[in-house]
Amino acid sequence: xxxxxxxxxxxxxxxxxxxxxxxxxxxxxxxxxxxxxxxxxxxxxxxxxxxxxxxxxxxxxxxxxxxxxxxxxxxxxxxxxxxxxxxxxxxxxxxxxxxxxxxxxxxxxxxxxxxxxxxxxxxxxxxxxxxxxxxxxxxxxxxxxxxxxxxxxxxxxxxxxxxxxxxxxxxxxxxxxxxxxxxxxxxxxxxxxxxxxxxxxxxxxxxxxxxxxxxxxxxxxxxxxxxxxxxxxxxxxxxxxxxxxxxxxxxxxxxxxxxxxxxxxxxxxxxxxxxxxxxxxxxxxxxxxxxxxxxxxxxxxxxxxxxxxxxxxxxxxxxxxxxxxxxxxxxxxxxxxxxxxxxxxxxxxxxxxxxxxxxxxxxxxxxxxxxxxxxxxxxxxxxxxxxxxxxxx
Amino acid sequence: xxxxxxxxxxxxxxxxxxxxxxxxxxxxxxxxxxxxxxxxxxxxxxxxxxxxxxxxxxxxxxxxxxxxxxxxxxxxxxxxxxxxxxxxxxxxxxxxxxxxxxxxxxxxxxxxxxxxxxxxxxxxxxxxxxxxxxxxxxxxxxxxxxxxxxxxxxxxxxxxxxxxxxxxxxxxxxxxxxxxxxxxxxxxxxxxxxxxxxxxxxxxxxxxxxxxxxxxxxxxxxxxxxxxxxxxxxxxxxxxxxxxxxxxxxxxxxxx
Numbered sequence: 001x002x003x004x005x006x007x008x009x010x011x012x013x014x015x016x017x018x019x020x021x022x023x024x025x026x027x028x029x030x031x032x033x034x035x036x037x038x039x040x041x042x043x044x045x046x047x048x049x050x051x052x053x054x055x056x057x058x059x060x061x062x063x064x065x066x067x068x069x070x071x072x073x074x075x076x077x078x079x080x081x082x083x084x085x086x087x088x089x090x091x092x093x094x095x096x097x098x099x100x101x102x103x104x105x106x107x108x109x110x111x112x113x114x115x116x117x118x119x120x121x122x123x124x125x126x127x128x129x130x131x132x133x134x135x136x137x138x139x140x141x142x143x144x145x146x147x148x149x150x151x152x153x154x155x156x157x158x159x160x161x162x163x164x165x166x167x168x169x170x171x172x173x174x175x176x177x178x179x180x181x182x183x184x185x186x187x188x189x190x191x192x193x194x195x196x197x198x199x200x201x202x203x204x205x206x207x208x209x210x211x212x213x214x215x216x217x218x219x220x221x222x223x224x225x226x227x228x229x230x231x232x233x234x235x236x237x238x239x240x241x242x243x244x245x246x247x248x249x250x251x252x253x254x255x256x257x258x259x260x261x262x263x264x265x266x267x268x269x270x271x272x273x274x275x276x277x278x279x280x281x282x283x284x285x286x287x288x289x290x291x292x293x294x295x296x297x298x299x300x301x302x303x304x305x306x307x308x309x310x311x312x313x314x315x316x317x318x319x320x321x322x323x324x325x326x327x328x329x330x331x332x333x334x335x336x337x338x339x340x341x342x343x344x345x346x347x348x349x350x351x352x353x354x355x356x357x358x359x360x361x362x363x364x365x366x367x368x369x370x371x372x373x374x375x376x377x378x379x380x381x382x383x384x385x386x387x388x389x390x391x392x393x
Numbered sequence: 394x395x396x397x398x399x400x401x402x403x404x405x406x407x408x409x410x411x412x413x414x415x416x417x418x419x420x421x422x423x424x425x426x427x428x429x430x431x432x433x434x435x436x437x438x439x440x441x442x443x444x445x446x447x448x449x450x451x452x453x454x455x456x457x458x459x460x461x462x463x464x465x466x467x468x469x470x471x472x473x474x475x476x477x478x479x480x481x482x483x484x485x486x487x488x489x490x491x492x493x494x495x496x497x498x499x500x501x502x503x504x505x506x507x508x509x510x511x512x513x514x515x516x517x518x519x520x521x522x523x524x525x526x527x528x529x530x531x532x533x534x535x536x537x538x539x540x541x542x543x544x545x546x547x548x549x550x551x552x553x554x555x556x557x558x559x560x561x562x563x564x565x566x567x568x569x570x571x572x573x574x575x576x577x578x579x580x581x582x583x584x585x586x587x588x589x590x591x592x593x594x595x596x597x598x599x600x601x602x603x604x605x606x607x608x609x610x611x612x613x614x615x616x617x618x619x620x621x622x623x624x625x626x627x628x629x630x631x632x633x634x635x636x637x638x639x640x641x642x643x644x645x646x647x648x649x
Contacts, residue, residue: 008523018492020449020518021543022570024552163455169446176448183547183570281493281519282446294467295497296445 003248003315003324009197012321014288014314017196018281022180026188027284029103031198037102038095038205050094051209054127055084057091059210061217061373066345073228073366076221077376078214080239081350085120087378088207088239089191093120095206097128100187107131107186111161111175113140113168113235114305114353115147116378117191122156132156135174137167140305147382165299168309172283192236193313196284200241200313207242214373215246227371229364231256233356234327235271235307237316239377244325255325256364257316258356260302265329271300272329273312274320282311288320303332303386304352306378334359336390339380351378352386395513395537396485397562400437401598401619408620409611409648410600411627412439412489414457415474416466418631423474427482429637433644435484439516439622442471442490449518451574453625457632468498472506479511487541489516501532508536514562516541522552526559539563545570546586550593557595564597566590566618568604574625575604587617608649623647 009015009031017027037043051057060079067075080088100108108125110132112118118134125132134151138160141148151158164170172190179188193200193207215225230247232240234257247253262270270276277288280295289311290298302308312320319325330338339355342348350358354377366372380387387393400408411430415423427438443458443466450458471488478486488507495503495517507515515538520529525540533540539562544553547570556564569575569583590599601614602622614621630636630643 016524017521018519018524019521021548022449022545022567022572025545025547025549163452164445164459173446173448177451177572180449181571183545278497280496281491283448284519289493291493291497293497294469295494296462297493 001249003319005197005201005315011315011318013279014286014317015197015200016286017284018286019196019284020180022183023176023196026179026183027196033103034099034198034202037099043098043102046098047095051091055090055094056082057209058213058217059083061214061221063221064346067361070345071361071366072368073370073372074222075361076227076371076373077348078210078243078373079376080210081348081354081376081379085123086381087116087120087351088210088242089117089120090123091209091242092191092203092206092238093117093124093189096187096189097124097130100130100189101128103187105185105187107133107182108189109133109135109175109178109186110189110191111135111168111171112191113137113171113308114382115140115144115151116306116382118156118158119147119150119154121189122151122154125156126154133178134158135161135171135178137161137165137171139166140168140171144305144382167299169297176283192238193241193315194236194283194285194311200285200315203238204241204245204315207238208245210239210242210375211244211246214243218371218373222371224371226250226253227373229254229256229370229372231258231357231360231372232375233258233307233353233377234312234316235260235309235353236311237313239375241313241315243375248324255319256360257325257327258360259327259329260304260307260356261329261331262301262303264331269301271302271307271309273310274327275329277311285314287311287314288317304335304356306351306353307356328360328363330356330359334362336387338362339387340391348376349380350376351380352383354378395539395562397437397513397539400485401563404436406619407615407648408436408600409434409644410437410439410620410622411435412441412622412624413627413631414441414443414454414461415471416443416461416464417457417628418460420464420466420470421474423471424477424481425637427478427486429640430644431482431484433641434648435644436620437485437487439487439489442466442468442488442494444491444494447491449572451572451625453574453628457628468494468503472510475510475512485513486511487514487516488512492517492520500529504532504536504538508538512538514539514541516565518543522555522559541565543567544590546583553590553593553595557597560597562597563619564595564599566599566601568601568614571603573603576606591617608647611647
């Protein structure tokens, strides 16, 4: 693949494995084995079986007729919100738990922000009967209490990250510290296309099922496998990378990644990484991240906990730098209005993360013949409280 | 030859190094603390520059980093404070910190500045060997800075050989795979690991760090290596009232 990773884990200037020596054996073991394992026929059969019969894939590609009329193009929703556990996160969690089993690991750790990846990880650990510890920022635990309860009910231990800003990046730090202290029996299921190589590539491969299915489904709907536009929201960027993956080499397909502008890109309360960030190193990879001139990581802000991350995956940083994908941003207010609109025009309450992608439609001009695919990465049940407070229902 | 090489050439065992975070407990203390540590008998020092996301550090050093950042410590501030370093301190000095602040400062510029101020080496836990060797080693070498690599009980013999080849002053042996601030537990496995390293007859001296906090752990570590590093325990001392006066007693209690 033209835009894929090279032998040293780089996408152009970005990627690599910037990790302390304590993590080297774990990451090296993964690097040496992940391709062999995930390309093994037995692995593929088990992965595909679980995706079909446990997750409920393929997820529908839904032709949103009222949206199509409103925006003057053929608008399709890729319905990752209909997956078991309510988002695309389960695709990666299934892939990594099968990988961990084949590596002989006895214990799983994960980080989570909004709790979607934590729930997905707790779910697959319950499915496989493996011990699960999820790190979650203290502040996020309070904001996302129902997901904390879900993880506990699924048998996971939820450990608060009380260092630093007490949110997703600190949960990631705590998970990395746990992995340092447990170098032999533990696998770390990272939830996005971030972290040291091979994680960005591995997670992208597990999420690539999204675009693989979309291509086939587009043929059924439109007679062509390529759309004009593909849209997805970006925090770390896993649903976007899955949604873009099989379209990357089809240069005529315009890829649009939507970041969270929060209260506005220049408001000081934003998570629009490509607008506000600079090149540097975060959580093991060289990428673009929000930081001070002195290289301290800045705490981002978005109403959506899933987009509230100070960096983006290294492959996104590369696609941004070489202009293969367009990176734009949408504010809290625009996203909330888009979530309401989708609920009332299509009968689908989207996650606030996915609402950011929907909001971008307002800013684009289409030809009536254009086919546009939006990744509806998750459902809005987890966000009801936020929606209710925002709209004063 | 920098000061580290001279030290290791003249003294082969019981070397004591102390780590502390610059800007903690206050700004403009870096050189005064170094001076006091030299006077008290420390053989060389590691001065940490703080980072917002120190993944290899335990609560004590995390806290000191957070506080140092609140106090306003930056690389610019640290270099400003180190202007007087070589007028007042003669023992070898290493800077220790994470890679991102160095990337922002400029890697070449960082090495040049550190070299000019009389710094002898750098420990950057998250700068990988491949990137160091391929991209940055010339900046370090040109400025007479030693880059120190870490070795854990899980590091393979081949990788240790490679690290030995790329090192030019000492190798930092972690007492276990852990974050900083734990306690040294000398299990049979760990003793085997130290013996295994000793048996490899590496060209570089080895210094043990992580979990060294008192005379007992220091003495044990020195049985297997050329010396040891005390970090978290000293950082804790810096949080106490009148810490400057307590430094001689602290060093004496470790060395005895």
